[in-house]
Amino acid sequence: MSTTLDSPVAPMRPMAPRVKMAPREPAREPVANEEPAIEVRNFSFWYGRTQALRDVSFTAPRRAVTALIGPSGCGKSTLLRSINRMNDLIPDTRVSGELVVEGTSVYGSVIDLVAHRQRVGMVFQRPNPFPKSIFDNVAYGPMLNALCTRRDLPDLVEECLRRAALWDEVSDRLDSPATGLSGGQQQRLCIARALGNRPTVLLMDEPCSALDPIATQKVEELIFELKRDYTIVIVTHNMQQAARVSDYTGFFDRGGVLVELGGTNQIFTNPKQERTEAYITGRFG
Amino acid sequence: MAATVPPTGLSQQAAPLKRLTGAARGDQLFRLVLTICAIVIPVLLLALVLMLVRGAAPAIARFGLGFAATKTWDPVAGQFGAFPMIVGTLLTSLLALLIAVPLSLGVAVYLTEFAPGFLRRPVAMVIELLAAIPSVVYGLWGVFVLIPLLQRAVFPFLRSLLGFLPFFQGAIYGPSVLAASIILAIMIMPFIMSVSREVLLAVPNSQREAAMALGATRWEAVRTAIIPYARSGIVGAVILGLGRALGETMAVTMLIGNRHDSSMSLFAPGYTMAAAIANEFNEAATPMHYAALTYVALLLFVITVLVNAAARLLIWRVSRGGVSGAKAE
Ligand SMILES: Nc1ncnc2c1ncn2[C@@H]1O[C@H](COP(=O)(O)OP(=O)(O)OP(=O)(O)O)[C@@H](O)[C@H]1O
Ligand SMILES: [Mg+2]
Numbered sequence: 001m002s003t004t005l006d007s008p009v010a011p012m013r014p015m016a017p018r019v020k021m022a023p024r025e026p027a028r029e030p031v032a033n034e035e036p037a038i039e040v041r042n043f044s045f046w047y048g049r050t051q052a053l054r055d056v057s058f059t060a061p062r063r064a065v066t067a068l069i070g071p072s073g074c075g076k077s078t079l080l081r082s083i084n085r086m087n088d089l090i091p092d093t094r095v096s097g098e099l100v101v102e103g104t105s106v107y108g109s110v111i112d113l114v115a116h117r118q119r120v121g122m123v124f125q126r127p128n129p130f131p132k133s134i135f136d137n138v139a140y141g142p143m144l145n146a147l148c149t150r151r152d153l154p155d156l157v158e159e160c161l162r163r164a165a166l167w168d169e170v171s172d173r174l175d176s177p178a179t180g181l182s183g184g185q186q187q188r189l190c191i192a193r194a195l196g197n198r199p200t201v202l203l204m205d206e207p208c209s210a211l212d213p214i215a216t217q218k219v220e221e222l223i224f225e226l227k228r229d230y231t232i233v234i235v236t237h238n239m240q241q242a243a244r245v246s247d248y249t250g251f252f253d254r255g256g257v258l259v260e261l262g263g264t265n266q267i268f269t270n271p272k273q274e275r276t277e278a279y280i281t282g283r284f285g
Numbered sequence: 286m287a288a289t290v291p292p293t294g295l296s297q298q299a300a301p302l303k304r305l306t307g308a309a310r311g312d313q314l315f316r317l318v319l320t321i322c323a324i325v326i327p328v329l330l331l332a333l334v335l336m337l338v339r340g341a342a343p344a345i346a347r348f349g350l351g352f353a354a355t356k357t358w359d360p361v362a363g364q365f366g367a368f369p370m371i372v373g374t375l376l377t378s379l380l381a382l383l384i385a386v387p388l389s390l391g392v393a394v395y396l397t398e399f400a401p402g403f404l405r406r407p408v409a410m411v412i413e414l415l416a417a418i419p420s421v422v423y424g425l426w427g428v429f430v431l432i433p434l435l436q437r438a439v440f441p442f443l444r445s446l447l448g449f450l451p452f453f454q455g456a457i458y459g460p461s462v463l464a465a466s467i468i469l470a471i472m473i474m475p476f477i478m479s480v481s482r483e484v485l486l487a488v489p490n491s492q493r494e495a496a497m498a499l500g501a502t503r504w505e506a507v508r509t510a511i512i513p514y515a516r517s518g519i520v521g522a523v524i525l526g527l528g529r530a531l532g533e534t535m536a537v538t539m540l541i542g543n544r545h546d547s548s549m550s551l552f553a554p555g556y557t558m559a560a561a562i563a564n565e566f567n568e569a570a571t572p573m574h575y576a577a578l579t580y581v582a583l584l585l586f587v588i589t590v591l592v593n594a595a596a597r598l599l600i601w602r603v604s605r606g607g608v609s610g611a612k613a614e
Contacts, residue, residue, distance in 0.1 A: 086494055091402060118500035128491035131514055141499040144509065190495075197499055 035103070037062045037201055037231035038083060043097035045078050045256070047090065052078040053256035055097070060248070065223060065232045067242035067264065070252030070279070076235040077125075078256070080203050082106075083233065084120040085113060102200060118145050121194030125206040127186035129178035129193070134161075134170050137178045137189055141197035156196065164192035165222050184215025191222065202226065204234040208241065220245050239280055243268050251276045337586060340579035343572065352580060358545035360570060365577035367584060369547040373462065373555040374585070377537065378530035380466035380551075381473055386523055388470075389477035397485040398507055409482060416475035424539035427468040432459040432540065435467070440552055455550035460542035463551040468536050473526035480525055484518030485511065517603050524596040531589055534559040558585040 036059035045053035052075045060066040068076045081087045082099060085106060099106045101120060118141065129137050138157045142148050148156050157174070161167040166188040170181070178189055187207060194202060204223070208216040223232060223245045236242050242249055243264060250261040253275055260273045271277045338345075344352065348365060355366020392412075396405050436459045447453040488511050496506035512519065534557075542554020543564055558581050569575040 084498060086498060089490075089493065089497065114500045114502060117498055122494075122498040124491060124494065124498075126491060128489075128495045130492065130495065130510055140496075140509070144505060145500050193495075193499065 035062075036060055037102055038233065039098075039100040040079075041098040041100075043079075043082070043099055044095065045075070045082055045087070046094040047078075048092045051256060053082070056256065056258045058250055058258055058261045060231055060233050062231050063227055063229065064247040065227050065234060065245050066248040066250065067246035068233065068235045068250050068252060069237070069239060069242050070259075071254060072237075074252040074254050075256035076252055077205050079252075080122075080205050080233060080235055083201070083203055084117050084122055086122065088113075114145070118147075118197045119199050120201045120203060121197055121199035123187070123190050123194055123202065123204040123207045126210055127183055127190050129181070129186050129189050131177060131179050133175045134178050134181070134189060135174040138192050138196045140193060145197060147196075147198060160192040160195040161189075163195055163222075163226070164188045165218055165225075166192055182215075184211045184218065187211060187215065187219060188222065191219070195226075199230065201231045201233070204232065206235050206237060209237065216241070239268075251279060253279075334583075334586070337579055337583040341576055341583050344576035344580040347573070348577075348580075352577075353584060356545075356547065358577075360565075360574045363571065363573050365573070365580075367558065367577075367581050369545050370556045370558045370561050370581060371584065371588070372547045373541065374531060374557040374559070374588070376555075377462060377466045377469055377541070377557055378527060380463070381469035381530045382523065382527055384467065384470035385474045385477055385526060389474045389522075389526075390481055390519065392474075392478050393481040393485055394507055394512075396482055398503060398511070409479065412475045412478050412482075416479065420472060420533060420535040421539075423468055423472050424536035427464065427536060427540045431468060432464055435459070435461075435464055444552070451549040452551045455548065455552055457552050458542060458554055460540055460554050461552050462541060462555040465537045465541035465555070465557070466551075468540050469530045469533055472533060472536060473529050476529060477522045477526040480522035481515070481519045484515045484522060487518070488514050517600050520596070520600050520603055524593065524600075527592060527596065528589065531592060532559055532585070534563045538563055558582075558588075 038060040040059070041057050043053060043056045044051060056075075056079060058066075068079065070076055078087065082095065083101060083106065087093050095107055101116070104111055104116065106116065130140060132140070135154075135157055138160050139153050142153065142156055158167060158171075161170065166185060169185060170189075178186065181189060187210070191202075191207070208219050211219065220241065223234065226232060227247075234242075234246065246264045248261065249264045249267040251259045251267065251271075251273070253259045260267065260271060260276045262272070267276060268280060271280065277283075344365060348355065352365065352367055353371055354368050355364075356368050357364045357366050358369070359365075392408075396408055400408070436457060440457045440461075440463070444453050444457065492510050492514050493506055496510035497503070501509060537557050538560040541557060541560055543556055543560060544554040545556055545561075546553065547555065562578050562582055562585075565574070566578055569578055
């Protein structure tokens with residue numbers, strides 16, 4: 001991918017719909033008095049001796065898409081995985097600082113991890129459906145967390161698959177194995193599976209990196225739809241994608257430093273930091 | 286090394302060419318050897334079956350299939366029936382699985398999912414070591430340690446607790462079906478453990494993360510995502526254990542009491558097919574006794590093949606419906 005954006009990316013929004021869809025809301029500007037969904041204050045993260053995040057502070061407003069961009073190894077995934085404490089699986093990790101999601105301190109002593117992870121859905125870089133049926137994949141979260149009765153399950157599964165724009169493709173084979181789907185379909189199934197838990201926050205780590213352009217476009221449209229109800233944080237290496245789908249963009253630099261965070265328009269047209277400008281224009285060394 | 290100047294011109298082109306033809310001849314030879322090996326194995330198997338059938342022919346002619354359902358085994362009177370041994374073989378193996386599978390799976394899950402890092406390798410190595418101990422050593426240990434313990438403490442306790450069941454009634458002997466089953470369980474546990482441990486290790490981390498990101502606890506992730514992902518491999522591990530249990534001879538002979546009898550009680554002595562063959566073959570007095578024992582061997586072979594076929598069918602059924610771990614990424 002060419003990272004050189006030769007023309008300023010000003011006329012990015014409102015997007016011209018590529019596919020007929022419900023009219024989209026215009027991008028929302030930050031609302032000062034609304035409490036952000038995610039608030040990170042002076043957050044640092046260590047894998048053993050290596051520090052992956054340095055004093056990161058940022059906020060992700062409600063019902064908006066925040067994109068995290070930056071070179072490989074700068075800690076984007078680490079930050080994302082810290083938000084739902086997926087890093088707990090890795091031994092010998094350490095954090096400092098504060099990370100608050102919907103008013104709950106994630107690394108505080110009173111957090112209910114299961115409930116937290118149910119509220120914070122995650123979509124991984126590589127689609128990772130369970131080797132179960134399509135239906136059972138979407139039903140996994142709701143059944144596990146007893147979010148609905150067995151009788152209401154089919155409706156919930158249908159709703160999630162519809163929201164993930166997968167229903168039309170799989171409605172006649174809900175019982176067939178999810179591993180038989182194409183990569184793009186699997187990724188949308190993983191999104192549907194995350195939605196099954198009725199989360200409020202959706203974390204996506206390079207959700208399109210294993211997908212072809214058409215599947216990517218579908219997922220992007222989906223993100224645009226989903227942000228009406230969900231707070232979304234997405235990590236992407238694709239700058240056009242960040243520009244297309246996000247309302248806010250944060251740029252990380254090597255060493256796990258958050259260099260700049262702002263409205264996506266501002267970051268891409270008028271970055272305050274030189275490093276940011278160098279990165280988004282491809283003059284990055 | 287800088288000193289070796291690469292050959293130039295013709296020789297440079299000739300060298301790979303030469304090597305290629307040489308490699309092709311080597312390939313052909315290699316293929317021939319492998320083909321012979323591959324043919325030898327079914328031929329050996331066929332020869333084995335033929336030998337068994339020929340050796341057993343007099344007994345087959347005399348007793349027919351009823352042999353498998355007849356209870357008397359009287360070499361002096363020339364009356365032979367393998368029913369108690371068949372029951373003993375299947376029963377001890379089944380009991381051994383019943384004891385060994387939950388324990389082994391528990392240990393395997395503990396070692397892959399829960400144990401602290403410094404414990405995992407040493408314990409896994411000890412388990413592999415256990416699998417290498419010769420069965421006669423297990424037998425000796427069973428005779429000198431296990432049986433006295435069972436006789437003094439475990440069996441009386443079981444009888445007082447479960448005595449209302451016909452399986453736990455009657456006189457307590459030391460050597461018994463239950464003692465043999467327990468030693469079998471101990472012997473097959475290392476196999477089931479180490480194979481299912483490897484199968485569980487092969488479950489990709491992305492599956493664990495998927496489950497936990499949806500709010501599963503570690504235990505729920507194991508139960509609802511990791512074990513289902515690995516289940517065809519786990520079934521394979523169990524079958525490996527079953528195969529070992531069906532054929533195990535030495536330790537069972539030392540512990541089962543060797544009596545042609547099929548009592549309901551697990552405290553009573555019994556016999557297995559393998560144990561009977563090992564015990565009586567040297568002392569077979571009459572040709573018919575000899576033929577009957579060979580018939581038993583043939584039946585053991587058939588049962589093993591049937592059990593394996595059934596197990597394969599089970600794996601196939603389990604791994605259909607897209608549950609094959611290997612297929613999922
Ligand atoms: N499990 C781990 N153990 C030790 N160090 C790790 C681990 N995972 C990541 N790191 C280190 O932490 C730093 C940040 O990694 P992270 O995966 O967050 O980067 P990233 O920005 O997501 O990169 P990419 O764009 O390539 O996905 C890297 O230097 C990486 O080497
Ligand atoms: Mg990453």
